[in-house]
Amino acid sequence: MGDVDVLFLHPSTRVLTAEGEVVRYLAIPMGTFALADLLERSGYSARIVHTGLERMLDPSYRVEDSLRMLEPKLVGIDLHWYCHAYDAIELAGCVKRYSNAKVVLGGMTASFFAEELLSSFGCVDYVIVSDAELPMLELTRAVTGDGDVHDVPNLLYRKGSVVKGSGRAYVASGEDLDKLTCSNIRLLKDWDLYIRLIHENDALSPKLKTQGWLMIGRGCSVNCSYCGGASLAHRSIFGRQRPIFRSPEKVVEDLRVFEELGISCAYMDFDPYPDRKFYYRLFELVRREKVDISSQFLVWSLTDRNFVREFRRAFNPLYTTLTISPETGSESVRLLNKGFYYDNQSLLRWLEMLEEEMVPVELYFASGLSGEDVEEFKKTMRLGERILRAYHNVVGASCSPLFLEPCSPRFLMPKKYGIRLKFKRFSDFYEVYRCFAEGAVPPSRLGYETEHLDEPRIIELSSKFNEMVNSLMMSEKANPMVE
């Protein structure tokens, strides 16, 4: 089956525990599917291998098996999320040891640290900085013998010890996104298992729910302090001034393919404008086209009742939920950290409205926010408990310690947000995930401490919240009628 033009290798986040290796964060960036499909439609052959999934299926799996079988000319490794910092480089090293393929990295983390990646790791030939569609097409053309890599837009490469670029820039528009198809997940080896496991990363036991991530657009209109995908990052990395959307028609085409592939729930995490004009058109089309699928929709701000009704009418209720991240019970902390602010009373009224509309909801909280101390976190505990006791449509609530995200406002302006950075370079992210993969204790787990809280305390606060949630859920199971 050799002679594939481009092989996309998805890295894994491996954690070595006393019980053995666990693979975390299974999702593949949506753009990887779009790129592989774009290459296929342009006359090249492309495949995707999820190395973590393959290791879960067969612990003796080695990436060299895929390289030998497919003999790619170019290997694309997504380094979008920082949690793949270590494994992306490990994979690049393997490609160099076991094949003659060129290695290109892309994604937000790779874009942000492009120069360091090329200066420090000889196994990385190229980095695509920002949008990758046209660059990947031109790079493939060049690597397969018909073009010059030095002319590829958004591409950085090494010449001797110097990092260089073509000087050509490409910023994708909404029209460009409309030329993409994001649902060709059959290009992924073992895709049928992937859609079962993408929402469950703790065990390889097929679940009834199957999920696909839906590409709706790119960018954000606000800046949450902790987010590496905020407006600031899109402006500085991508040169994108405002969010862009695909057309509702293209999104529905992908939903239709999801349905045909047996995907029961579409994961939708793109909500940059509170007026949500785009979604009214999309929901109408989903209904008109009679697409039968559930939606896990992550709202980035509170919605009105009309939106909730239209949402509920559009999707199969089986796995349909709304998810919101208030992050904290402290209004002053929320104001400092979140781009879309709402007070607690508004949040509670919104939950009440969702209960009336019979829409299940999940909530995410965080510890380690700027301006948060132990007293402020007590407000998070109180709000979480109040919500869980009062609203029966809340199907999940959890709290996580914030991890330092590259290119987030806190990373770029630590003083303004009252944090001390422990991670500054790519090598810091690489090191922490190397430690996780090898079962060692990393020098820092979160990459920062705040002016009020050190790392152990931040981690402990999240644990306390989750213990409270578990005990409330257990007591509700034991006494379902007790309020």
Ligand code: SF4
């Ligand atoms: S709303 Fe906040 S968390 Fe969501 S993408 Fe925008 S900046 Fe990031």
